Amino acid sequence: MHNQLEKILNEAxxxxxxxxxxxxxEEIRVRLLGKKGALTEILRSMGKLGPEERKELGLKANNVxxxxxTMLEEKFAQVKNAAREAKFIMEKIDVTEPGVEMTxxxxxxxxxxxxxxxxxxxxxGFSISDGPEVETVFNNFDALNAGxxxxxxxxxxxxxxxxxxxxxxQTSPVQVRTLMSTEPPIMVISPGRCFRCDTxxxxxxxxxxxxxxxxxxxxxxxxxxxxxxxxxxxxLFGPQVKTKFRPHHFPFTEPSAEMDVSCFKxxxxxxxxxxxxxxxEILGCGMVHPNVLKVGEVDTERFTGFAFGMxxxxxxxxxxxxxxxxxxYENDMRFINQFK
Ligand code: DAH
Numbered sequence: 001m002h003n004q005l006e007k008i009l010n011e012a013x014x015x016x017x018x019x020x021x022x023x024x025x026e027e028i029r030v031r032l033l034g035k036k037g038a039l040t041e042i043l044r045s046m047g048k049l050g051p052e053e054r055k056e057l058g059l060k061a062n063n064v065x066x067x068x069x070t071m072l073e074e075k076f077a078q079v080k081n082a083a084r085e086a087k088f089i090m091e092k093i094d095v096t097e098p099g100v101e102m103t104x105x106x107x108x109x110x111x112x113x114x115x116x117x118x119x120x121x122x123x124x125g126f127s128i129s130d131g132p133e134v135e136t137v138f139n140n141f142d143a144l145n146a147g148x149x150x151x152x153x154x155x156x157x158x159x160x161x162x163x164x165x166x167x168x169x170q171t172s173p174v175q176v177r178t179l180m181s182t183e184p185p186i187m188v189i190s191p192g193r194c195f196r197c198d199t200x201x202x203x204x205x206x207x208x209x210x211x212x213x214x215x216x217x218x219x220x221x222x223x224x225x226x227x228x229x230x231x232x233x234x235x236l237f238g239p240q241v242k243t244k245f246r247p248h249h250f251p252f253t254e255p256s257a258e259m260d261v262s263c264f265k266x267x268x269x270x271x272x273x274x275x276x277x278x279x280x281e282i283l284g285c286g287m288v289h290p291n292v293l294k295v296g297e298v299d300t301e302r303f304t305g306f307a308f309g310m311x312x313x314x315x316x317x318x319x320x321x322x323x324x325x326x327x328x329y330e331n332d333m334r335f336i337n338q339f340k
Pocket of ligand 1: 172253285306308310
């Protein structure tokens, strides 16, 4: 039995040295010192011995046990320490490492252009209102004096939803909504999406944006229209641009005009941007037709007004030198990021 104890101690020493993890050490502890362990086995069998022998062997067995326990204790401390060290290394943070830069989004060029247009009109005292993209046929056409035979009502130009509802083809129905809900004086712009059944090409998109404007008050004349829109053009394109108004026709204004600005690229000499003419058309406008005012029950003897509407894409293309409208809707970040 002495030999056996010797053997247990040697084996324990060998095994404990090899242990690498806490689990290894625990396994050894159970195997040697546990209830069914080798040492316990010996201690149990000592009952058969004489008192002298039992005392001697008991002493020795206890020493062996103590020695194994000490070795295990050291081992536990060592493997626990190693585990903690490994964790530290794995979780190490280099606080001097430069941070990862967050990429900030950019505003879409159409949004930028609407913001810019809105800023100019707000500085002149206009407020901004919103209208729905799904409109009634009445607001989009009838109330705007576009009678039942007006070509714009054609099924080929308009996305009809039902017989009486459609995707608005222009922001002008916001004029109707405003006139029906507000008393003059009115000074409002309304930017938003419009829709027409157009096949996409470099200058057409079935979805596009307009900014509508409406001013109604006592004594509003064509001079107010011209002064306001000339000031707008100068603030948007630069103080050097000139404006000119050409007679035109819209069902909801009388008289109607289109406003051109002198080419801000070549100053009017003629270039690729203005197609050699020196002028660029940027909006439609006119004095609000009495039939439109009447829809809003505005007293047409007392009040007059002017209205205007511009295509945002066209202005954005001119301002930023974009030559294809489809670029705005392809969601190519290489394009969008240029407008930082
Ligand atoms: N709604 C017109 C269009 O889509 C633009 C327009 C012209 C709006 C004259 C107006 C206006 O308010 O007075 O072509």
